[in-house]
Amino acid sequence: MTHVQHAPASIEIANGALSFGQRDLWQDLNLRVEQGEYFAVLGPNGSGKSTFLKVVLGLTHMNSGQISVLGAPARAGNPGVGYVPQQKSISQNTPMRARDLVGLGIDGHKWGIRLNTRSYRSKVDELLEAVGATEYANVPVGLLSGGEQQRLRIAQALANDPQILLADEALLSLDLHHQYAVSDLIHQYNKRHNATVVFVTHEINPIIDHVNRVLYLANGRFTVGTVEQVMTSEVLSDLYQTHVEVIRSNGRYIVVGGDQNAEHEMHQGLEHALPADPAKGHH
Numbered sequence: 001m002t003h004v005q006h007a008p009a010s011i012e013i014a015n016g017a018l019s020f021g022q023r024d025l026w027q028d029l030n031l032r033v034e035q036g037e038y039f040a041v042l043g044p045n046g047s048g049k050s051t052f053l054k055v056v057l058g059l060t061h062m063n064s065g066q067i068s069v070l071g072a073p074a075r076a077g078n079p080g081v082g083y084v085p086q087q088k089s090i091s092q093n094t095p096m097r098a099r100d101l102v103g104l105g106i107d108g109h110k111w112g113i114r115l116n117t118r119s120y121r122s123k124v125d126e127l128l129e130a131v132g133a134t135e136y137a138n139v140p141v142g143l144l145s146g147g148e149q150q151r152l153r154i155a156q157a158l159a160n161d162p163q164i165l166l167a168d169e170a171l172l173s174l175d176l177h178h179q180y181a182v183s184d185l186i187h188q189y190n191k192r193h194n195a196t197v198v199f200v201t202h203e204i205n206p207i208i209d210h211v212n213r214v215l216y217l218a219n220g221r222f223t224v225g226t227v228e229q230v231m232t233s234e235v236l237s238d239l240y241q242t243h244v245e246v247i248r249s250n251g252r253y254i255v256v257g258g259d260q261n262a263e264h265e266m267h268q269g270l271e272h273a274l275p276a277d278p279a280k281g282h283h
C-alpha cells in the first residue's frame, strides 16, 4: 500500500483564539496555508491583521490553540521567515546608506559570512539588484523617497531567502506606480522561490491578480476563501453584520457601506479602483 506524503503546511493554526481584554480578534480559527501560497489578510482598522503576523512571527501568543510555522511551533527569530513591518518614516539624518539597511537583514551565521567581506558585499549587491535599487545603493536612506525606502525594506526581508515572507501594509503611502512595482517584486519572489507570502492590506486591488486566498477579519469574526468567494456582498455583509455592497468593476473590487471602517476601504477602493478615465470625462 502506498502512503500519500503530505508536505507540512507552511503555516498551520488549529483552534486558534486571541483576545485582548474584551476585544476578540478571532476564535475557532483553523487555517492551513500551503508552501508557495500567496495569502492576503484583509479587514478594517483594529481587526487584528498586524497581530496575525505577530502570531506567525512568534512575537504574540494566542490565548489558545496551536500555530506551527514551517513544521515547528512559531518562534521569534526564525530565519525561514522574512518580515516587512508597517512602514515608518526614516529620519532624514539617518547616517545609514541604502546598502547598510539591506545588509542588516543578512544573517551572517546562516551564510557563514562576516560584515564587510567580499561575500557579504556581493550578497548585498545581489539584493539591491533584485529590488532595482542598485543606482541608489550609496545614498543615505533618509534622502530616498517612500517607494525607494520600501524596496530596501523588502530587500532586507528577503536577505536570508525566507520560505515565508510576511508583509504588513507594504504598499501604504506608495503612489499607484510604486504600489504595482512593489507588488510585482513580491509576486516574483513568491513564484521564483515557491515562497509563501502573507500580505496584510486594506486595499486588495493592487495585489488581486496574485492572491490565492484571503483571510478577512472584522469585528472578532473571520472568513477564509478565494477572492471570488470572499469578496461578495453576501459574505461581507454576513461578516460585518450589516449591509455591505461589493461592486466589481474592471476586475477591481469596491466595498461600499458597512461601518466607518468599511467606508474607509471604500474611499481607498475608489481611489485605486477607478483611475480617472479621460475618455469618459468627468461630471
Ligand SMILES: Nc1ncnc2c1ncn2[C@@H]1O[C@H](COP(=O)(O)OP(=O)(O)OP(=O)(O)O)[C@@H](O)[C@H]1O
Binding pocket: 020, 023, 025, 043, 044, 045, 046, 047, 048, 049, 050, 051, 052
Ligand atoms: N499587545 C496588545 N495588547 C493589547 N491590545 C492589543 C495588543 N496588540 C494589539 N492590540 C489590539 O488588538 C486590536 C488589533 O490590532 P492590530 O494592530 O492587529 O489591528 P490591524 O487590523 O492591523 O489594524 P490597522 O489596520 O489599524 O493596522 C487593536 O484593537 C489593538 O489595540
